[in-house]
Amino acid sequence: MKTTVALFFALVTLLPHSANATTLTITFGGAVLNQEVGPRGEGSLIRFAGDDFSVLHGQETGSFDSNRAFGAEPFVHSIRFYTATYRGFVEVQVGTQICHGSEFDSCGDITLTSPGFAMPADWPINTPFVATVPFTATGQLLVGGNQYDMVGHGTVTGTRCLTPCGRFSTTYATLNYNFSVGEPPSLVLMLVSTIAIGIVFVLRRSVVNT
Numbered sequence: 278m279k280t281t282v283a284l285f286f287a288l289v290t291l292l293p294h295s296a297n298a299t300t301l302t303i304t305f306g307g308a309v310l311n312q313e314v315g316p317r318g319e320g321s322l323i324r325f326a327g328d329d330f331s332v333l334h335g336q337e338t339g340s341f342d343s344n345r346a347f348g349a350e351p352f353v354h355s356i357r358f359y360t361a362t363y364r365g366f367v368e369v370q371v372g373t374q375i376c377h378g379s380e381f382d383s384c385g386d387i388t389l390t391s392p393g394f395a396m397p398a399d400w401p402i403n404t405p406f407v408a409t410v411p412f413t414a415t416g417q418l419l420v421g422g423n424q425y426d427m428v429g430h431g432t433v434t435g436t437r438c439l440t441p442c443g444r445f446s447t448t449y450a451t452l453n454y455n456f457s458v459g460e461p462p463s464l465v466l467m468l469v470s471t472i473a474i475g476i477v478f479v480l481r482r483s484v485v486n487t
Contacts (some may be wrong), residue, residue, distance in 0.1 A: 301371070303327050303414060303429030308389070308454040310341050310354075320365070323356060323387075325429070325456055330371040330418065332387075334358050337365060343450035347396040347406070347437050354452075358384040358418075374421030387416030387427065389454060394435045402439045409434040412454060431456040 306325025321341075323334040334356070346352045358367045361380040369376045369384040376384035391412035400406055414429040437450040 300426040300428055301327050301330050301418065303427065303456045304458050306332075306456055307431070308356075308452075310336075310452040310454075312341060312343050312450045327427075327429075330369075330425070332358065332367075332369050332385075332418070334367040334369075335365045341452065343437060345393070346435060346450070346452060347394045349393050349395045351390065352393050353388060353390050355386060355388045357386045369418055369420055371418055371420045371423070371425055374423070376418075376420045383419060385416060385418035385420075385425075385427075387414055389414050389433070391433050394437075396437060400439070405442050406437045406439075407434065414456070429456045 303325050304327045308321070308323040308325070310321040321336040323332060323336070325332055336356070341354050346354070358369055358376075359365075359378040359380060359382070360367050367376075367378050367384055369378075378384040389412055392410045394406075394408045394410065396406050396408075409432050412431060412433045414427075414431075416427045418425045418427055431454060433452055433454045435450070435452050438448055440448065442449065
């Protein structure tokens, strides 16, 4: 009960405020964040857009904390749009203005907020864990000397392998965010998603033990 109450208040504070008339709304695209533990990690790619603006940003591997993402607490991940040698690239466009940034000159940022995937501690080591939950996004773009607020929402699918699986030769985790249009997920929906994941795990465990 205490955990549910804590999650309720955490999600209330993390939901974005209503956008004003000048706020940019993300209508399509997404982000694929990869984390492979080993010498051959894959990079991450963020690509999304809306009315008269777009963002393209590549990052090196290991760009998020998989332990937090697949835990029980709400997961909040911030990404800064900048370009640095051997560490990624960025192109942010609003209207006719373009920003490529540098290590010391950011083109903006985005914060992605979702319930934790709540991966059980006793999840079978030889079975990939996959779950989908809603997320919300807030941020800003800094282009041509102007600052633009930005919002969006959609669903995120998390996949985690505790042993080598699929095409990966090491342990692996990935987060696949997909933006959508329409009403953003409500607090109730986010809570229901978290509870549903827990129910599925309980049922799975019951089947395994019978």
